[in-house]
Amino acid sequence: MPSSTSSFNVRIPPDIRYGWLWFLTGILFMLMIMLSEGLYRWQGHLPNVVDSKRLWAFHRADVYSSAWKKRIVIAGSSRAQLGLVPSVIENSFPHHAVKQLTISGTPTFEVVRDLCEDPDFDGLIIWSATASALYPPEPYTNRDDHIYVQFYHDEFRRGISIDKNLESWLGAYLQSHLVTLSPYLTLKAISEASYRPTPIYISMDFNRYQSARYYSVMTKSERDEHRRKRIERRSAAHRVLDMGQFNESIKNDLTPLYRLLRSRGGELVLLRMPTTGEHWSMDNNSARKEFFWDQITELTDIPTIHFRDYPELMAFDCPDTSHLDATDAPEFTRRLSRILKRKLEGEKLHPLGR
Amino acid sequence: MLFNSYIFIIFFAITLLLTRIIGNWTARKVFLLILSYVFYAAWNPPFVLILWISTIVDWFVAKWLHASTNRHHRIILLICSLSVNLGMLSYFKYGTFFLNNINAVLAATGVSWQLGVMNVVLPVGISFYTFQTLSYTIDVYNRKLRPWNSFFDYALFVTFFPQLVAGPIVRASDFLPQCDKPRMGTRKQIGWGLYLFVIGLFAKMVLADTLSAPIVDYVFNNASRAGFITAWTGILAFSMQIFYDFFGYSTCAIGVALCLGFDLPDNFRFPYAARGLTDFWKRWHISLSTWLRDYLYIPLGGNRKGVGRTYINLMTTMLLGGLWHGGSWMFVIWGGLHGIYLAGERMLCQSFVSKWPFWGKKYGQWFLTLLTFFLVCLTWVFFRADNLVSALTLCKSMLYPQIALSLFSTYFDSGTSINASGVEFLWLGFGQYVVVALLSCGSILLHHKLRDSSLESFFGGMNPLVRAFILSIMMYTIFISMTGEDNAFIYFQF
Numbered sequence: 080m081p082s083s084t085s086s087f088n089v090r091i092p093p094d095i096r097y098g099w100l101w102f103l104t105g106i107l108f109m110l111m112i113m114l115s116e117g118l119y120r121w122q123g124h125l126p127n128v129v130d131s132k133r134l135w136a137f138h139r140a141d142v143y144s145s146a147w148k149k150r151i152v153i154a155g156s157s158r159a160q161l162g163l164v165p166s167v168i169e170n171s172f173p174h175h176a177v178k179q180l181t182i183s184g185t186p187t188f189e190v191v192r193d194l195c196e197d198p199d200f201d202g203l204i205i206w207s208a209t210a211s212a213l214y215p216p217e218p219y220t221n222r223d224d225h226i227y228v229q230f231y232h233d234e235f236r237r238g239i240s241i242d243k244n245l246e247s248w249l250g251a252y253l254q255s256h257l258v259t260l261s262p263y264l265t266l267k268a269i270s271e272a273s274y275r276p277t278p279i280y281i282s283m284d285f286n287r288y289q290s291a292r293y294y295s296v297m298t299k300s301e302r303d304e305h306r307r308k309r310i311e312r313r314s315a316a317h318r319v320l321d322m323g324q325f326n327e328s329i330k331n332d333l334t335p336l337y338r339l340l341r342s343r344g345g346e347l348v349l350l351r352m353p354t355t356g357e358h359w360s361m362d363n364n365s366a367r368k369e370f371f372w373d374q375i376t377e378l379t380d381i382p383t384i385h386f387r388d389y390p391e392l393m394a395f396d397c398p399d400t401s402h403l404d405a406t407d408a409p410e411f412t413r414r415l416s417r418i419l420k421r422k423l424e425g426e427k428l429h430p431l432g433r
Numbered sequence: 434m435l436f437n438s439y440i441f442i443i444f445f446a447i448t449l450l451l452t453r454i455i456g457n458w459t460a461r462k463v464f465l466l467i468l469s470y471v472f473y474a475a476w477n478p479p480f481v482l483i484l485w486i487s488t489i490v491d492w493f494v495a496k497w498l499h500a501s502t503n504r505h506h507r508i509i510l511l512i513c514s515l516s517v518n519l520g521m522l523s524y525f526k527y528g529t530f531f532l533n534n535i536n537a538v539l540a541a542t543g544v545s546w547q548l549g550v551m552n553v554v555l556p557v558g559i560s561f562y563t564f565q566t567l568s569y570t571i572d573v574y575n576r577k578l579r580p581w582n583s584f585f586d587y588a589l590f591v592t593f594f595p596q597l598v599a600g601p602i603v604r605a606s607d608f609l610p611q612c613d614k615p616r617m618g619t620r621k622q623i624g625w626g627l628y629l630f631v632i633g634l635f636a637k638m639v640l641a642d643t644l645s646a647p648i649v650d651y652v653f654n655n656a657s658r659a660g661f662i663t664a665w666t667g668i669l670a671f672s673m674q675i676f677y678d679f680f681g682y683s684t685c686a687i688g689v690a691l692c693l694g695f696d697l698p699d700n701f702r703f704p705y706a707a708r709g710l711t712d713f714w715k716r717w718h719i720s721l722s723t724w725l726r727d728y729l730y731i732p733l734g735g736n737r738k739g740v741g742r743t744y745i746n747l748m749t750t751m752l753l754g755g756l757w758h759g760g761s762w763m764f765v766i767w768g769g770l771h772g773i774y775l776a777g778e779r780m781l782c783q784s785f786v787s788k789w790p791f792w793g794k795k796y797g798q799w800f801l802t803l804l805t806f807f808l809v810c811l812t813w814v815f816f817r818a819d820n821l822v823s824a825l826t827l828c829k830s831m832l833y834p835q836i837a838l839s840l841f842s843t844y845f846d847s848g849t850s851i852n853a854s855g856v857e858f859l860w861l862g863f864g865q866y867v868v869v870a871l872l873s874c875g876s877i878l879l880h881h882k883l884r885d886s887s888l889e890s891f892f893g894g895m896n897p898l899v900r901a902f903i904l905s906i907m908m909y910t911i912f913i914s915m916t917g918e919d920n921a922f923i924y925f926q927f
Contacts (some may be wrong), residue, residue, distance in 0.1 A: 091691075092893025097624025100901055107905035197582070241473035242434040242441075249439045250915065259913055266914045267643045270868075 085306040112259060125241045127261040128254045130183070130308065133247035134229050134234040138178045139185050139227075140286060140340075143199050148176045150200075154190050155207030157183040158352040161291045162403040164206070171416035179287035182224055186212030189224040191347070193231075195336035201344045207352045209362060210371035211320055213333060255285035278420055290405035293398035298407070302398055309399045322367040326378060334379040348419065349375065351385040353392060353411075359399035363398040382422055389418055434475045434594075436685040437638050442497045444472065449618070449692055453479050458615035463585055465593070465693070472594035473557075480556040483521060490517045490630055491566040493510070495573040495580040506573060514570045518563045526554050530760025558598030562591055571728055581729075586612040595689040601700040601720035608695075616694030628892065628904065629688030635907040637681030638914040644673035644872055648865050649817065656823040658859040664830035668810050669873045676704065676876070679718070699918055705809075706880035708801035710774040712807060721883040725754050730829045745780070748772040758816075763824065767816045774808055802881060833904055846869055 128134070140152050151168060151430050153159050165177035180190050186208055194200050235244060254260045262268065262277050280296040283289045293302055337347050351372060354362055366372070368387060386392040389413045395407045403411055434441050448468055455461045476480050494514040501507050523531075527552045536547045569590070573579035581587045590608045618626060652659055652667025659667060683700035690697045700720050707713035714722045730750040736743040748769070781787060791797040811828065818824035846878020881892055892900060 087469075091621045092889045093621075094893055095624065096897070097621060100897065100904070101624065101627070103901040104904045104908065105902060108908045108912075111905065111909040115909075136683065203880070224597065236548075239477055246435075246438045246440045249443075253439070260915060264913065265643075266639065266854040266910055267647070269863075269913075270643060304667075415872070 086392075112257075115259045116257065119261075119264060124257050124258045124261060124264065125278070125282040125290075125292075126249045126258050126274075126284075127279065127282040128285055128287075128321065130287065131247050132230045133244050134251050134287065135180065135237070136244065137226050137248050139180055139231050141176075142178050142180070142194065142197075142202060142234065144202055148174060150202035151175050151177045152194060152202055152204045153181055153207070154178050154187045154194070154204055155181050155193060155350070156185055156187065156212075157181070157289070158354075158402055159205070159207035159292070159350070160287065160289045161405075162408050162411055163207070163288070163350050163415070164286050164409050165286050167409050167412040168416055171413065171420065177286075181207070181287065182227055184306070185224045188212065189223045189228045191335055192230045195340040195345075195347070198343070200340075201424075203346045203348065205348050205350055208349045209323060209351065210366035213325070213349070215331060251285055282351045290408065291398075291402055292406075293402075293404045294406065297398075300428075305366045306399050310361075311402055313358055313401075314363050317361055317365055319364070320371065322370060324373065325366070325371055329375060329378045333381065337379065337381050346423070347381055348422070349381055349383040350415070351383075351384040351387070353395055353397055353403070354401050355395075355397045357402045360395070383414070384418060384422065389414075392418070420424065434472050435687075436682065437634055437911075437915075440475075445689060452693060452897065456796065458584070458678060461615075461617075462589055462612060463465040466585055466589045469589065469592040469594040469597060472517045473597060475666075476557050480554075483525075483556050483559065484562060484592060485594030487518055487562060487566050488588050490514060491570045491586060492580075492587055498570065498573050499580045504546045510773070511570065511574050514567070516568055520662070522559055523575065525553055525559055527756075528553055531722075553605070554869055560595060561600045561602055564602050564721075565605075566591055568602075568724060568728060572605060576839075581609050583612070583622050593695070595693075595695075596697055599679070599686070600718075601683055601686065601698050602724050603697060603720070607698055611695055620690045622694060623692045625889075626688040626691030629684050630690065631907050631911070633681045633686075633690075633905060634690060634911045635681075636677040636684065639907075639910045640872065641674045641681060642678035643914050644868055645670045645677065648861060648869060649674050652859065653819070653823070654825075655700070655859045656818065656827045659827060659830050660859065661830055661833065661857050662866070663861060664827050666829065666861060666869045668814055668817075668826075668831065670869045672705075672806075672810050672813050673869070673876060675813065675816070676701075699769075703880035705806055705877050706802055706884040707805050707809075708798055709805055710771065710778050710808065713805055714771075714775070721754070721757070724843050725750050725757075729753060743779075744776045746869075747775050751775065763814065763815050763818060763821070766821070767812050770812045774812075799881075802877070806877060826886040869894050 141151050144150050150170065153163050153165070153168075159181060160181035160183060163179075165179055168177045170176060180194075181187065182190070187206070188208075191206050193202055194202075216221065228359075234240060248261075254262070258264065259281075261279075264276055269276055278292075278296050280293060281289055281291045283361060293305075297305065340347055367387065372385050375381060384392075392411065395411055396401055396406050434444060448465075451464065452461050455464055470481055470484075473484060491514055494510050498507055498510050501510065522534070530547050532551055539547060568586075569578070573580055581590075586609055587605075589612065590605055593603070593608070596603055646668040649667060652663060653672070656664075656667075680701045687697045687699075700718060700719055702716040702719065704716035705714055707716050730746055733746040733749060734742055735746060738746075751768045751772030752765055753768070755766070755771070757765045758764040758767075789797075792801065810833070813833070814827050815821075815824045818827060895903075
């Protein structure tokens with residue numbers, strides 16, 4: 080019986096001119112890619128990278144200063160991922176490379192702990208956190224930070240599934256350049272959506288910065304709905320923090336880690352990113368700024384930046400009450416970088432400021 | 434390393450380029466061997482050791498087997514090889530299964546003491562390369578093959594990356610002679626090999642992963658709520674998913690090997706056009722079915738030791754063939770059902786039924802094709818379901834159309850899909866029913882059309898422009914199916 084699939088026993092179709100076939104196929108394939116790229120971009124889609132713990136681990140592995148570049152690491156949750164633009168920070172701090180180690184939905188205490196305890200890390204950590212995120216464990220969020228840190232140490236660094244890690248890196252790189260490869264425009268996504276895919280308001284770059292286009296992509300009613308859901312989620316998670324526990328944690332958990340980092344020449348800055356409207360009210364009700372955040376400087380010597388203390392940082396509106404729009408993020412980052420520089424310089428805390 | 438990854442495409446491009454630069458044939462083979470280890474180590478480096486153990490043990494055992502004329506000595510050597518290879522396979526693949534069953538028996542007999550649970554990572558492809566090395570040793574034991582004179586050739590036979598992790602299971606007598614003379618993919622071999630690679634990726638990424646898998650997962654995860662139509666849609670989707678997934682891998686493997694100048698054996702010959710279960714097993718996972726035939730069924734006595742023994746041998750072979758897929762009773766049941774089908778078919782073929790002129794007619798052959806497909810689909814339920822309860826529930830839904838009728842009447846009468854007991858029936862999107870119907874019917878028709886033909890003649894006879902257009906469409910859909918997620922081939926777990 081003849082074979083169906085292989086050349087086994089004979090057979091390669093004899094009458095095909097393979098050079099011509101592959102040349103023609105290449106041209107048609109490129110045309111299809113160009114057509115879909117043009118069409119999707121015209122519809123308002125942007126290149127979008129799939130976030131994964133493998134991609135995160137690649138950035139985690141690159142936090143070590145070299146002779147040419149020092150490192151600044153951004154830790155925190157989605158507020159920092161959407162609000163702090165790495166390229167803007169790099170412009171403000173020449174000879175520094177910025178690594179985004181934020182994890183959406185997670186305050187990343189474990190990430191900060193891991194960096195502080197890493198004997199080879201001597202960079203600057205900008206940790207975007209709320210008062211409730213500053214001590215482990217935070218009961219009302221699903222914390223994934225330990226999973227990321229564990230993956231980095233147990234699998235990534237040991238070279239397990241190195242092919243998948245490289246695949247993730249390469250896939251992300253291509254996704255950051257081609258709209259056609261956006262996770263929202265894959266064949267599966269299109270077939271599941273079963274209608275013409277509309278642009279997604281959020282997109283991620285290769286450096287893990289996410290831009291949120293609330294104003295240019297969402298309609299007003301979609302924005303209102305989004306805002307309503309955000310407030311609902313915040314309300315559901317509302318709780319009043321225990322001040323004693325907070326103070327204990329700052330002194331016993333965070334301060335020793337900070338001292339360890341500083342002993343190697345590293346630095347940590349605590350940053351409170353903006354929330355607005357009802358969201359800020361609820362945040363402040365659960366942990367009043369003057370009783371919690373402002374106490375940090377009394378309890379420890381870790382430098383802090385709270386958006387409410389700087390009028391230039393308060394001037395931004397969060398469309399969903401919790402995250403900055405992509406049009407505001409660069410300016411916010413620029414202003415923050417200036418403040419950061421002043422702070423580090425004034426307090427002579429880090430080589431950046433000296 | 435997965436074929437459906439950017440990394441593999443880069444790896445393969447480098448391999449292809451460097452094998453063409455290296456002029457010396459021995460150096461090229463050693464280079465291919467090293468790359469094959471890199472390919473395997475990319476998943477989990479320490480597991481290369483197991484591959485080495487299997488390779489080295491069988492290499493020396495085969496040498497000694499050939500040199501020895503003492504029967505007892507030879508049997509001991511064969512047992513050594515079987516113990517090492519099957520021992521490793523049993524430990525990694527069936528350890529947990531055995532422990533769970535012993536614990537279940539202990540619990541059932543009222544013993545409160547339980548054995549500890551194993552936490553073992555299954556080395557990828559262990560079932561495939563174990564069967565390859567065993568076939569070499571057994572062939573040498575049976576004096577059908579002389580031990581090969583080059584260790585590197587032999588190691589390449591075990592490790593050759595296109596077929597290392599999911600087959601086809603290659604025989605030493607097919608592969609090793611290819612190592613004798615210098616080989617390098619010709620222009621035509623590379624051209625057609627790449628074409629096969631694209632066909633394989635299209636089958637895997639588009640037909641299996643994108644069109645079938647989401648429906649399969651949804652139906653099997655909600656098996657208790659599936660009615661007649663949805664249950665059939667789910668199982669038809671799975672019959673497509675499992676075929677295109679494994680056919681995809683085999684076709685990629687054959688294509689990649691062809692680009693490097695090597696021929697690998699067929700693994701599929703349009704199985705959904707089979708007319709009867711015996712025919713099905715000549716078309717489905719051919720390298721495994723022929724392995725089981727040659728190294729298990731025939732050594733057990735085959736059909737040479739009487740009627741009763743033939744059926745026992747058939748059942749034993751199919752049960753073990755089922756177990757080969759993994760440590761689960763569901764695979765054993767799947768194998769058992771195929772054993773029953775084969776035994777039943779054998780009985781019918783020996784009775785007056787086989788002499789009916791009906792079978793020679795076109796509609797008789799279609800009837801056989803559809804009946805075979807129906808019976809195979811029933812076995813896929815057990816292959817895919819997580820447990821027996823879920824499998825039986827789905828079978829019940831598939832075999833009792835009155836459930837569907839009552840569901841339909843309920844749905845259309847009241848506009849709801851909740852039955853009298855308050856259970857909400859499972860519905861898929863209209864488009865998903867259409868996709869599965871089109872894919873299943875299209876595949877059966879295509880298999881039927883190409884039943885006695887080949888992909889080569891199918892594509893070879895096409896208009897060049899149409900051929901290039903189809904190829905570019907396949908490449909584009911593959912490109913936009915790259916999700917960045919881990920979509921391993923189903924047969925990697927076996």
